[in-house]
Amino acid sequence: DAGITQSPRHKVTETGTPVTLRCHQTENHRYMYWYRQDPGHGLRLIHYSYGVKDTDKGEVSDGYSVSRSKTEDFLLTLESATSSQTSVYFCAIRSTDTQYFGPGTRLTVL
């Protein structure tokens, strides 16, 4: 699992509330990624980071922001959660040319 943890693992929240998901890695990898997984879509890239304070948008970045103030932590924030953001969120790191994934966070927005 390349030392990747995600928190929380499950969350239920209400429309309009802010939500922050955390990805933590223990092996000092430079590249980190946030994906969402929905039925019929596979995994879609939300944002990624190529270093501390260096981030870029992915395919489905609208409604999401990220921050990386330390190498080991990559935060994903939903400023005002909507029902369309109900999904399973995966964090990943890149080690040389291979990606390794965290266990995922199941988010439900009511």
Next chain:
Amino acid sequence: GIQVEQSPPDLILQEGANSTLRCNFSDSVNNLQWFHQNPWGQLINLFYIPSGTKQNGRLSATTVATERYSLLYISSSQTTDSGVYFCAVSPRGAGGFKTIFGAGTRLFVKA
């Protein structure tokens, strides 16, 4: 942007059968990976294979970069092979560190 198409979308096999999963991509890539997502949701990297052929036990993969496709072979399938298989590519150029996934092939192996 780059498109990644996987086929078939669903596959049911009898234990012991062989299968071939295909991934087509629409542009040049720096990187191609195959992943397996087990029924509990865990994503495991199977191969990093931007070109050529690799084998790992009963699994092997071949990528023909010039023709923009990759194949994943599963031989003597087992029930533990069930799950979803994803192909993922990193396009060349400015988006070289992005990774784009296909929609996956859902495999069910019957005992």
